[in-house]
Amino acid sequence: MMRLLLAGLGASTLLATTGTPTAPPPTTAPTAPGAVQLTHPHPLPPVGDPGTETVETDDFPVGGSPAHLTDVRAAGHENFDRFVLEFEGDEVPSYRVGYVEPPITEDGSGRQVDVAGSAFLEVRVSPASGVDLSGEQPRETYTGRDHVTAPGGQVITEAVRTGDFEAMLAWTMGLEERLPFGVTTFSDPARLVVDVLHQPGEDGGSGGLEPIGQGGTDDVDAEATGSAVTLTDVRLGAHDGFDRIVFELAGDGEAGYEIGYTEDPRSAGSGHPLEVPGEATLGITLSNLLYPGDAPEGVEPWDGQERLEIAGTSTLEALVADTLYEGRYAFYAGLDQQRPFAVARLSDPQRIVIDVLTREADGVTMGERCTSPAGFAVDHPSDWSVNAGETVPACSRFSPQDFDVPDATDVRVAAIAFSIEPVAFDRVAQEQPGEQARRELTVDGRDAVRIERTATGEGFWPEGTPSTRYALALEDGEHGPRTLVADTVGLPRFDYQRNVEVLDAMIGTLDLDAGTEG
Numbered sequence: 001m002m003r004l005l006l007a008g009l010g011a012s013t014l015l016a017t018t019g020t021p022t023a024p025p026p027t028t029a030p031t032a033p034g035a036v037q038l039t040h041p042h043p044l045p046p047v048g049d050p051g052t053e054t055v056e057t058d059d060f061p062v063g064g065s066p067a068h069l070t071d072v073r074a075a076g077h078e079n080f081d082r083f084v085l086e087f088e089g090d091e092v093p094s095y096r097v098g099y100v101e102p103p104i105t106e107d108g109s110g111r112q113v114d115v116a117g118s119a120f121l122e123v124r125v126s127p128a129s130g131v132d133l134s135g136e137q138p139r140e141t142y143t144g145r146d147h148v149t150a151p152g153g154q155v156i157t158e159a160v161r162t163g164d165f166e167a168m169l170a171w172t173m174g175l176e177e178r179l180p181f182g183v184t185t186f187s188d189p190a191r192l193v194v195d196v197l198h199q200p201g202e203d204g205g206s207g208g209l210e211p212i213g214q215g216g217t218d219d220v221d222a223e224a225t226g227s228a229v230t231l232t233d234v235r236l237g238a239h240d241g242f243d244r245i246v247f248e249l250a251g252d253g254e255a256g257y258e259i260g261y262t263e264d265p266r267s268a269g270s271g272h273p274l275e276v277p278g279e280a281t282l283g284i285t286l287s288n289l290l291y292p293g294d295a296p297e298g299v300e301p302w303d304g305q306e307r308l309e310i311a312g313t314s315t316l317e318a319l320v321a322d323t324l325y326e327g328r329y330a331f332y333a334g335l336d337q338q339r340p341f342a343v344a345r346l347s348d349p350q351r352i353v354i355d356v357l358t359r360e361a362d363g364v365t366m367g368e369r370c371t372s373p374a375g376f377a378v379d380h381p382s383d384w385s386v387n388a389g390e391t392v393p394a395c396s397r398f399s400p401q402d403f404d405v406p407d408a409t410d411v412r413v414a415a416i417a418f419s420i421e422p423v424a425f426d427r428v429a430q431e432q433p434g435e436q437a438r439r440e441l442t443v444d445g446r447d448a449v450r451i452e453r454t455a456t457g458e459g460f461w462p463e464g465t466p467s468t469r470y471a472l473a474l475e476d477g478e479h480g481p482r483t484l485v486a487d488t489v490g491l492p493r494f495d496y497q498r499n500v501e502v503l504d505a506m507i508g509t510l511d512l513d514a515g516t517e518g
Contacts (some may be wrong), residue, residue, distance in 0.1 A: 046080040046195035048182025054098030055183045061126035062094045066167045067190065068141040069130040071475070073445030074173075075511065076153030078379075080182075080195040083150070083159055083173055084513065085125065087190040088141060096124045097183050097194055104172050107163030114300045116157040116233045116248055117174025118348055121181060123194060127167035151310065151442050152508050154198050154239055155179055157246075191513075211242040211355040213342030219260030220343045224288030226253025229350065230295040231286065231302045231329060234321070238313040238508055245319060245333060245354040247286060250299045256287040257352055259343055265332045268325040277317040278334030282341060284354065286329045309439055314504045315339065315358045318439075369509075370395035374420045376484065379509035381502060387414070398506075400495075412460075415499045416488045416506070424481040425473035433458070436466075444512045448472040450504075466490040468500045470507050484512070 048055070071086040085092075100122045104113045130142030150156040155176050163170030173196070181196045229251030237244040249255050262283040265274045292301035308319045315336050322330035333356065340357045370386050371377040372395035380386065380398050387397040391405040397414035405413060421428065429449045431438075437452040449471050457463030469487035476482065488503045490496030 046077075046082075046182045046197060047184040047193050048195065050180035050182040050195070050197050052099065052178060052180055054096060055181075056096035056098070057094040060094035060096045060124075061168065063167075064093075064127050065134070066127035066129045067091075067093045067125070068132050069128060069169060070141055070189070072142070072144055072148055072159070072161075072171065073513075074148055074150035074153065074156055074159055075444040076150050076156075077195075077511065078509075079199070080197045081150045081153040081156040082511075082513075083123070083156065083171075083194045083196070085123065085169075085171065085192045087128065087192075089190050090187045092125070092185040092190045092192045093128055094126055095183075095185075095192055096122075097181065098122060099178060100172070104160075104162060107168060107170055108165035112298050113160055113162050113172070114232065115160045115162075115172050115174040116235070116349070117176065119175040119178040121173040121175060121194070121196065122162070123171045123173070123192070124163070125169045125192060128169040129167055130164050130169065148445065149235065149442070151444055152238060154237065155196050157233075157235065211239075211244075211342055211357060212344040212353055213355070215340030215342040215355065215357045217261065217338060217340055219258070220341075221258045222256055222345065224254055224256030226288075227251060228288050228290045228294075228327060229253050229255050230290050230292075230299050231255075231324075232300060232349075233302055234305070234308065234319070234331075236308055236310045236316065236319060238310050238316070242355040242357050243310070243313050243316040245284070245316075245331075245356070247352045249289075249350045249352070251290070251296070251350070253288060254345070254350065255289060255352060257343070258285045258287075259283065259341070259354065261338055262332075265320075267322050268328060268330050269323050274320060274322065274332060276320050276332045276334040278336055280335045280338040282333040282335060282354075282356070284331040284333065286331075286352065287327060289324060289327050289329050291324060309441060313358070313508065314501050316356055370398075372396060372418070375512070376418075376420075377511040378418065378506050380506060384502075385414075392419070398502075412489060412491060415494050416486065416503050418484070418486045420474065420482055420484050422477075422480055423483050425471060425483045428471040428483045428485060443470070443472050443507055444510050446472050446474065446512060448507075450507075461489060461491070466496060468503060470503070472510075472512070474512065484510075 067087040067089060069085060070088055074083045100120050102120060104115050104120055105111060106113050132139040132141050146161040148159050157174040159171050159173045162172045175196060179197050181194055183194050185192055229249045231247060232250050233248040235246050260283055262281050265276050265281050265283060266272060267274055295301045306321050317334040320332045335356060342355045344353050346353055368382045369377055369379050372393055374393045384398050384400050385402050386395060387405050388394055391407050396418045397405055398416040399414035403413045432453060434454045434456045435451060436454055439450040441448040441450060451469050453467050455461040455463055455465040467487055467489045472484040474482040474484055488499040
């Protein structure tokens, strides 16, 4: 096994087929121990009994020794977005989950906290904290971000830590609108799970979020009105049938915009050309904007990231930001090709929304879901074959043709392969000879990287063979570090370009908690 693993590292793949599973089954599962769900004909259901009323335990809030927070994550699913708080130990303490009205303030200080969204769902847990004060020195048990997003999500705009004070932990989710939510807890480890439905219906609906219009390719513009405003957030989302770009603003006036395709993206200040990925560039210029230093008190300006990307789409490759110059802020969306787009201005809070419509006739349709005993679930095309798990763990090989996985062989029999490898993420993600492109991503709340490479002839594949590989950082397991690796290789018998599209779409559906109940 180690020989195959090290060889795979040198050849841009860790997915050698062996007769030994690459990861043990999870310690808990939603079905009987050892059960493997090969396909899921229906969408993963949300937890709890969804509604809009506050959900709380009978004893909230309760005293005692606090539970210690270890992880916070969020991700989108077919009919709902999921938010998870994970704690040390086996039990979640008392909690309350319910909608609150703005302004959102921080416990203890009373400081106003900006949370992007039109509705606000607050999660409180007591007694709980991200810091263990029981020893001689404080031990920080949660070292993650105070602000998380939901990759592939449709309704959670962000989740922000709004309290860790006197054994009361609070996180507040910003949503596009007030929607039903369900709540439940899991153990080993302790997790509080909140699922927010995409639709108001009791079952979460089946259609998901719709684009804001039919779209077109002609230029679109709108004039600014009133006093200058502050850009407070920029976010991207991959949805069924479209990719969304959202600019959120604060102020009494309205921003103007000019949106259209360009063949010559340039910096507004210097006039120098800008490098934008993709075959087509959609230029977006916002006007009537304040400089960050001129933002009113209590308004937090956007942090000005130079480049934003999302997983789960092959359409919107990146959004590249120029500079704010004389009240105008230029952005360039790199697309795989020129596509119709729709634009709308929304209020409460003020948002400019751009939906880029994706392919349908030749797109990737995910009709089945596969849950692996290795602890992840992923969607795949309904007409593709999946391995049953006799030789390698189930849900680790996918192909448009029927195939068998031989015992103890390096032969590549399937178009796409998944595995969990006992290797640190940094090692898997390190640059290798022949690397052509690299994108750093966040997938289901984990650090990830997408690498395109052409083989140099020194590893498994002949010189010139292309491959696309994802590596996702997982929490350390019982026996050390773990990394989820998924790839496709351009061997002569495979349709490489099509398989890359399928792989990209599959990554956008990953649930790294599905095999362990939440």
